[in-house]
Amino acid sequence: MTNSKIQIDHLYKIFGANPQSALPLVKDGISKQDLLEKHGHVLGLNDINIDVPDRCITVIMGLSGSGKSTLIRHINRLIEPTAGRMLVDGHDVLAMSKSQLIDFRRYKASMVFQKFGLHVHRTVAENVAYGLTVQGIRLPKAKKQSHKWLERVGLAGFENHFPAQLSGGMQQRVGLARALATDAEILLMDEAFSALDPLIRTDMQDVLLDLQTELHKTIVFITHDLDEALRIGDKIAILRDGSLIQQGDPQHLIMHPADDYIFDFVKDINRGRVLKVKTIMNAGQTVQGPEIPADMVLEEALQLASGSETRAANIVDSDNSVIGSISLDQIVAGLARPQVDSPSEGQYR
């Protein structure tokens, strides 16, 4: 895996009158329930450690109340932590002075919001240029400079509309263009597509993936939707009640859920469209049969393998060298929802 861009290091957040007094209790492992009932504090985040790899999409997932939106707001310090460090390129954001923080937000990290957070009194073009005007660039120049992003998200012709005149999907395109316009290396997306209709959401995911192949930003993406997480995430971290339950490669997560909570999450997904052949192949073995790329999903591999005489296929990596094989039976078994999962059986590598 590549270098980490953001390291979240033993991060705690406790909401309440005196968070510091509650911190030792949390470190001693008091439950969220007890902390609330006996001490009147709410546990927001409990000892979070996540490495966000450079130039990848890291998805932080969890149900509502799991602390995911709180966590992402610590990265640009919209929320102050109770304890811990947030290292971005080795610099602790939480130790920055006010002016350093403002510069960090202006140039280094930009953000997309669930409810868009657009400025309704500005036109679309002015909204997209907002980050640049905050940097001190004059509005006409900022508009000119940010126009390519406006076009890139498909909003050309809507420059002088007001946000209220656009549909939700288009408003979020404005939000995305605004975040891209500052050329920040880090893009924080807080449930950016959750408020959109399913079709529009898929559409926006495509826009994002398309942009990412070109821009290679470090993206932290918050969602409560596993399908979305699997679709766009290079890495997934799952939160529950403010604690990190599991993090890692999406394929690994599906094959080896750390506990029942995550198992419940992954059991209902369409494995045929998510699991890749490399995840369940017999590494190192070769058979007679067609060659298929390692990143092919099971659903597609099923058609190819069933068409071959040996009912099996070889798997090749991006250099076209064979790295293993897979049989039709294995593919079918992979499609089935597992009854019991035991991490020791995994062939994942």
Place this chain on the structure above:
Amino acid sequence: MDFWTNKFPEMGRTELRDLKKGIDAGFRSFSRAFGEDLENLFHPLLTFLVWLEKLLLATPWPLIIIIMAALAWLGARSLWIVGGVIVSFLLIGYFGMWEDTMSTLAIISVATSVCVIVGIPLGILMARSDRLQSIITPILDVMQTIPAFVYLIPVVMLLGIGKVPGLISVCIYAIPPIVRLTNLGIRLVDKEALEAADAFGASYRQRLFGVQIPLALPNIFAGVNQTIMMALSMVVIASMIGVAGLGVPVLRAISNQYLALGLMNGLAIVALAIIFDRVSQSYGQRLQRHRQGINHD
């Protein structure tokens, strides 16, 4: 037992009298000591008010009507309102109330400007700090509910009778709405819009002037509108302490039972109120045009 009689155990008559005398004497010596300084402090305001009044009176009446009509057009963009303005002013002039109306116009303009200049920053400060809000809100409550005659007494004791004390009492009465609505407007600004400003690294000034004030403008404008209305309603009371204008004939009409005089001048005040209200309200609504989701398909 004494306890159940219907007589409240009140303060002794002499003590009460001494207390009142003491307060009066204290305030009198305060006004003797500082009255002149205060008067000097307000002198520029007086100069401005007198200048504006003279300017309005010296300007030929057709020009005034043209200017008022143009302002109404700029504010409201409605021919109905512009027509109403022209007809009202023609009638006011025809019935011999032109000069008083100009005086009233002058004091309303100056009082409103003072309220805006003082009230909006105060409202902004209030929105910033909950403690300041809890201090200022009861003061505003008192200012709005205390009978105007009551605060006329100390104002007159301090500054005597004339335009400046009149202006001050108008301002005391008229400033609460603009402070309240500025505070409210800024507090009601969409949290996500503000969070977005923060996330992009906006400084305090960029937040205030780029997001908070523009988004609070409709509320602030409702405050300005209310302030103008309340200033107009103080015209009659202010005329009791020597402010020239439409209030003076109304006062005369009350003491002499001149029905027609009172009615005409009263209606002139109403006409001014309606003009100011319609123009400022429709201007406030035009500020919100971006909120309407028209052209949406």
